[in-house]
Amino acid sequence: MRARDVVDFLGVSAAVVALVWVLSAIPTERASPGIDRPLLAQSSWSTLQGQSVTSDDLLAGPLLLNVWASWCVACQLESEFLNDLTRRDVPVIGINLQDNPGQAKAWLERFGNPYRFSVIDDGRLSEALGVTSAPVTLFINSAGQIEVVFSGVLDQLAWSTYFGDVEARLGGAK
Numbered sequence: 001m002r003a004r005d006v007v008d009f010l011g012v013s014a015a016v017v018a019l020v021w022v023l024s025a026i027p028t029e030r031a032s033p034g035i036d037r038p039l040l041a042q043s044s045w046s047t048l049q050g051q052s053v054t055s056d057d058l059l060a061g062p063l064l065l066n067v068w069a070s071w072c073v074a075c076q077l078e079s080e081f082l083n084d085l086t087r088r089d090v091p092v093i094g095i096n097l098q099d100n101p102g103q104a105k106a107w108l109e110r111f112g113n114p115y116r117f118s119v120i121d122d123g124r125l126s127e128a129l130g131v132t133s134a135p136v137t138l139f140i141n142s143a144g145q146i147e148v149v150f151s152g153v154l155d156q157l158a159w160s161t162y163f164g165d166v167e168a169r170l171g172g173a174k
Contacts, residue, residue, distance in 0.1 A: 045125065047117040048096060048104055058119070059144035062169045063091040066115070066154070067126050067136040069099045070107035075135045078154045082114035085159075090170045094118030097126050097134050139166050 044054050058065070066082060068075040086092055094115035096104045101120060108118070119125060129138065130149070139148040150162045159167075 045119045045121070047119055048094075048101055048108070049117055051117060053117060053119060057117075058093060059140065061140040061142045061144060062166070062171075063093055063140050064163075064170065065093050065095055065129070065138040065140055067095045067097050067121075067129075067131050067134045067138075068118075069097045069134045070103040071099065072097075072134040074153050076111060078135055079111040079114070081155050081159070083112040086114040090167065091116060095121050095126055095129075095131075097121050097131075098123050137163075139163060139170075141169070 044052050047053055064085070082092055092114050094117070096118045098121065104118070104120075108115075126132070126136075129146070131138075133151070135151075135153060137148075137150045137154045138146050141147050148162055148166065150158060152158065
């Protein structure tokens with residue numbers, strides 16, 4: 001094999017690896033085991049605000065559920081947009097994934113609190129929703145079913161692409 005052929009092969013290989021890496025970083029809408037099934041079976045959870053909430057509170061849709069954590073750097077990136085959605089009267093409920101409650105409260109003070117309330121999740125609630133990491137945003141319809149699951153940083157582009165058609169049902173202004 002000539003040196004030129006080796007260089008060409010290495011260049012093409014590097015380009016393929018780079019393309020796969022870039023494509024794997026793109027957020028996606030994905031199917032979830034919970035789509036089109038009743039959302040929750042457990043009866044109650046504690047919130048960071050010291051309340052107890054039930055499945056009925058979580059199913060008072062339509063609404064967004066946002067899985068987040070203070071240890072999640074990507075959650076910081078989407079916090080400003082979530083606060084903007086709240087100012088637009090879009091109902092957002094937080095699911096604080098496997099976090100220290102004190103650190104989670106401090107995070108909300110630092111980055112703003114877009115949530116009506118934020119459920120403390122030891123991992124079982126998010127697992128029941130088919131969620132394994134943060135951030136993930138789910139649209140829950142008025143029947144208590146998951147219609148959209150979006151993994152990744154929620155920003156205006158992602159909102160328009162994946163959630164734009166549901167904003168009117170969420171009560172927010174476009």
